[in-house]
Amino acid sequence: MMPLIYAPQGEESVIKKIGGNPEVKRHLENLGFTPGGSVTLVSVVGGNVIVKVKESRIALDEALARKVMV
Numbered sequence: 001m002m003p004l005i006y007a008p009q010g011e012e013s014v015i016k017k018i019g020g021n022p023e024v025k026r027h028l029e030n031l032g033f034t035p036g037g038s039v040t041l042v043s044v045v046g047g048n049v050i051v052k053v054k055e056s057r058i059a060l061d062e063a064l065a066r067k068v069m070v
Helices: 022-031
Strands: 012-014 038-045 048-053 056-060
Touching: none
Parallel strands: none
Antiparallel strands: 012 038, 038 048, 048 056
């Protein structure tokens, strides 16, 4: 298990766990990050990431990307 920021770029990964306080978890789940769901790391720019979740592209800052474990 590793933070999303270290996932292989371009490969689909399965979300294992969402960390953080309840507010952060709820925010990420509202964006589509749910345990068991799939996510693809599209690009990393200066620690910030662009990911594909449920046919949508979403940008996350480094702090949020480290809370998503794949």
